[in-house]
Amino acid sequence: MSHKYRHIKRSSYTFYKRSGVYLVSIVGLFLLIGALTTIQPAYRISSETITKWTSDIDGSVFLHLIGMENRAVTQGLPEENQLPSVSSTFLQVATSIKPNDPRSLLGNEIPGFTIYDNQVLIAGEGTDYTNLPIESSPPLEEVLRDREAVVETEEDEEVEKDENMPTTGERDVVYIYNSHNRESFLPHLPDVTNPDLAHHDEVNITKVSKRLEKSLEAKGIGTQVEDTDIGNLLKEKGWEYHQSYDAAREVVKEAFSSNLDIQFAFDIHRDAIPREHTTKEIDGTSFAKIMFVVGEDNPNYEKNLKLATELQYLFDEKYPGLSRGVLPQGGAGYNGVYNQDLSENGLLIEFGGVGNNLDELYRTADIVAEVFSEYYWDAESVEAYTEEE
Known part of the structure; x- marks a missing residue:
């Protein structure tokens, strides 16, 4: 008892x-x-703060947590993918250091090492963490400095029009602009050897934009090219070169408000890495490589990423190796927006590098127009068919 x-x-x-x-x-x-x-x-505690805390936690942790309620969620995970220990997860949240990734520790201690902490969504031929795009930020006075430039390429060369292509008529559906409009090229600047000083008021990336415009028009796609000198605009505002995207933003917004037909917006740049990483030879002819950069820190990220991915696959199919891939960028140390929040079809496209010449860039512009026109008219056909249904 x-x-x-x-x-x-x-x-x-x-x-x-x-x-x-x-x-x-x-x-x-x-x-x-x-x-x-x-x-x-x-x-x-703001949602942004919580996002920063949780961004360093491996995504599989959340899958395992959901899997505690629905085991079907974890069935697709590899056997070696186990739920991390509480101490390991807490260490990541508290210090941003991932025990199985030395980059998370070394990136904060070794100057320049943080460039290896990027994520390349689709790596093209020859693309790795050592040759990702570099965006130089020289003093504005150096960007605006007068320099001698030599150009032997015929800039007014006409692009043969394809009479069999459909056309957008009077509508300009593609908008091209250059946030760093004075980015130039060493082969055309005889007195410049430092890539950071390769800037010019006339011989610059805007010539590539104009060539792309001609090539797109030849494919029946109405195109508008922005002619605002962002460098001068920075000077007028008393801003620094790193504020170029902010200066370009008002210009882009004005273009969208004045032309409601715009469907695609491309910010054209040139990379600052060496020529060997930005050049592709096809049948004995050299071309400037391209790369798609998508800002992660804006609400249109998923849609813009979809566009970049589909274009990348088209390039891989038609011109393997010409595109270096798709690079999402965001978080600390990056702009992460690139004004792509203003368009659901907005991309930053790196055309070649500081060591390429205009001949190589013009050839690539013609190919970009060819590939994009295929994408555009296929999409238009699908949309027209859907409306008929």
Whole structure:
């Protein structure tokens, strides 16, 4: 009898103990929610802060947590992909250091090492972490400095029009602009050897934009090229070169408001890495490589990424090796927007590099127009068919 009494007493004690813990937990949860919802906005934990905390946690952790309720979620994970320990996850959140990735530690200690912490979504031929795009940021006075330039290429060369192509008529559906409009090329600047100083007021990336315009028009795609000198605009505003995207933003917004037909917006740049990484030889002829850069920190990221991915696959099919791939960029140290929040079909495209010449760039512009026109008219055909249905 006494044994049975002790058992009942022990069970009752356990029940009351657990009930007490549950009750205290619920009360504590309500108090925490009350505190978070009543404190002044300046002291609240923002969603951005939570995003930063959780961005360093491996995505598989969340899959494992969901899998605790629905085991079907974790069935597709590799066997070696196990739920990380609590201490490992806490270390990542507290320090941004990932135990199995030395880049997360070395990137903060070794100058220049952070460039290896990028994610290349689609790597083209020869693309790796050592030759990703480099965006130089020289003093504005160097960008605006007068320099001698030599050009032997015929800039007014006509592009043969394809009479069999459909046309957008009077509508300009593609908008091309250059946030770094004075980016130039060493082969055309005889007195310049430093890539960071390769800038010119006339012989620059805008010539590539104009060639791309001609090539797209020849494929029946109406195109508008922005002629605003962003470099001069920075000077007028008293801004620095790293604010080029901010200066270009108002120009791009004005273009969209004045032309409601714009469907695609391409910000054309040239890379600052050496020529050997930005040149492709096809049948004995050299071409400037391209690369698609997509800003991750804007609401149109997924749609813009879809466009870049589809174009990349077309390039891989028709001209293997000409495109270096698709590079998403965002987070600390990157613009992450590139004004791509203004369009659901907005891309930053790197055309060649500082060591390419205009002949190579013009050839590539013609190919980009060819590939894009195939993409555009295929999409138009699908849309027309859908409307008929």
